[in-house]
Amino acid sequence: MSxxxxxxxxxASPAAVAGVLxxxxxxxxxxxxxxxxxxxxxxxxxxxxxxxxxxxxxxxTLEVHKRAGEPLGVEVHTALFDQVRTCDNHCEFxxxxxxxxxxxxxxxxxxxxxxxxxxxxxxTTLTRFTEADLERVVTERLSPLHVSIHTTDPQRRAxxxxxxxxxxxLRWLRALLDHGIEVHGQIVVCPGVNDGDVLDxxxxxxLDQYPELAxxxxxxLGVSRYNTETRMRAHTPAEAGAVLAAxxxxxxxxxxxxxxxxxxxADEYYLLAGEPFPPAEAYEGFPMHEDGVGMARAFxxxxxxxxxxxxxxxxGFFAWLEGAPAEGYRASRRGExxxxxxxxxxxxxxxxxxxxxxxRVLEPIIARLGRGDVRIIEVRNxxxxxxxxxxxxxxxxxxxxxxxxxxxxHRYLLPDVCLSRGRFLDGxxxxxxxxxxxxxxxxxxxxxxALEG
Numbered sequence: 001m002s003x004x005x006x007x008x009x010x011x012a013s014p015a016a017v018a019g020v021l022x023x024x025x026x027x028x029x030x031x032x033x034x035x036x037x038x039x040x041x042x043x044x045x046x047x048x049x050x051x052x053x054x055x056x057x058x059x060x061t062l063e064v065h066k067r068a069g070e071p072l073g074v075e076v077h078t079a080l081f082d083q084v085r086t087c088d089n090h091c092e093f094x095x096x097x098x099x100x101x102x103x104x105x106x107x108x109x110x111x112x113x114x115x116x117x118x119x120x121x122x123x124t125t126l127t128r129f130t131e132a133d134l135e136r137v138v139t140e141r142l143s144p145l146h147v148s149i150h151t152t153d154p155q156r157r158a159x160x161x162x163x164x165x166x167x168x169x170l171r172w173l174r175a176l177l178d179h180g181i182e183v184h185g186q187i188v189v190c191p192g193v194n195d196g197d198v199l200d201x202x203x204x205x206x207l208d209q210y211p212e213l214a215x216x217x218x219x220x221l222g223v224s225r226y227n228t229e230t231r232m233r234a235h236t237p238a239e240a241g242a243v244l245a246a247x248x249x250x251x252x253x254x255x256x257x258x259x260x261x262x263x264x265x266a267d268e269y270y271l272l273a274g275e276p277f278p279p280a281e282a283y284e285g286f287p288m289h290e291d292g293v294g295m296a297r298a299f300x301x302x303x304x305x306x307x308x309x310x311x312x313x314x315x316g317f318f319a320w321l322e323g324a325p326a327e328g329y330r331a332s333r334r335g336e337x338x339x340x341x342x343x344x345x346x347x348x349x350x351x352x353x354x355x356x357x358x359x360r361v362l363e364p365i366i367a368r369l370g371r372g373d374v375r376i377i378e379v380r381n382x383x384x385x386x387x388x389x390x391x392x393x394x395x396x397x398x399x400x401x402x403x404x405x406x407x408x409x410h411r412y413l414l415p416d417v418c419l420s421r422g423r424f425l426d427g428x429x430x431x432x433x434x435x436x437x438x439x440x441x442x443x444x445x446x447x448x449x450a451l452e453g
Contacts, residue, residue, distance in 0.1 A: 013073020
């Protein structure tokens with residue numbers, strides 16, 4: 001166990017009044033050593049706290065006085081103070097196995113930690129879940145959790161996860177649901193492996209065994225150019241259409257039996273199959289927005305000002321391992337504010353930077369504006385290659401190459417979803433791009449405001 005290190009103290013907060021300083025290591029709160037930000041938060045909610053800290057080798061005890069539940073005002077450096085529970089599955093489709101060498105170390109860490117599922121929406125297979133974990137989740141009401149299902153057939157699930165415990169670990173899903181924990185499920189569909197009849201059997205198994213699930217999202221596997229698994233390949237348009245047909249059929253079954261659709265297909269499937277996105281009401285409140293389900297339709301509604309509250313996507317690719325900011329314990333996207341703001345050039349033509357999937361979503365939306373001064377700059381992801389087309393996985397090198405061919409003096413809007421703490425996945429920053437860019441929040445309202453600014 002390592003002690004959480006203070007990285008920021010809110011001015012005039014109870015911690016600031018008590019004398020807590022950035023760099024302090026928090027050893028204990030009221031004599032108890034926290035193991036993660038979850039237990040830390042529970043301890044910090046107390047009105048009277050004796051805070052044991054290590055300040056440069058000197059151990060101090062600070063007295064904190066505040067109202068019960070009032071924020072302590074401290075931001076710590078990481079979410080977990082003990083070790084991340086890493087994943088011992090060896091899934092063929094795992095994107096971490098498909099990363100190039102030379103990226104920062106944190107990107108190669110595979111987690112299967114229920115705490116990160118609760119904090120950040122990461123999906124866990126439950127193959128390393130224990131009785132003690134169940135007791136804590138139920139006692140502390142760590143809900144919602146997010147569980148990777150992939151298939152409900154025990155032997156096939158063990159095969160897909162390449163872990164014999166995959167055959168039995170969904171018993172924990174049943175236990176979580178029995179105790180009233182909200183759980184969102186995910187099925188990564190691999191062509192020729194768990195699509196077709198297997199997908200139908202899985203969705204039937206969900207209805208039979210886990211009907212209390214809050215939602216189930218069906219997503220296509222991502223294949224980078226570094227993939228070495230011969231069975232793993234991208235969907236064909238026909239295969240994507242077949243997955244959509246299965247999802248839509250089962251939505252009707254679930255509606256008839258449960259009164260809700262329960263299962264939803266990721267936006268990528270509609271783009272791959274060339275089919276229109278469902279109407280907004282078909283997403284039943286966009287509960288899986290952060291997992292790529294309904295993002296395009298929600299973005300359109302936000303852009304048109306149709307009353308939908310902008311939905312901020314969760315932190316970027318593996319950003320959870322970089323730290324634990326106090327607000328939502330999610331890493332900031334933009335990093336430290338720049339020394340000076342970029343000048344806004346009224347009347348200058350505008351280029352909207354996005355990935356290949358984003359371009360197909362944005363083009364009809366932008367076209368409705370009837371403005372010849374706004375264009376989409378589609379950036380192909382050559383860094384990862386394969387079928388990688390989402391804006392969230394764009395890297396500085398690919399954007400650099402695209403902007404090098406663009407004229408100077410224009411405005412260039414960059415979605416913040418491709419940044420984590422101000423950096424792209426390849427470690428570069430927006431300041432290194434050949435044209436100045438304006439970083440814009442990844443929602444329709446923010447893009448509309450930037451275009452009208």
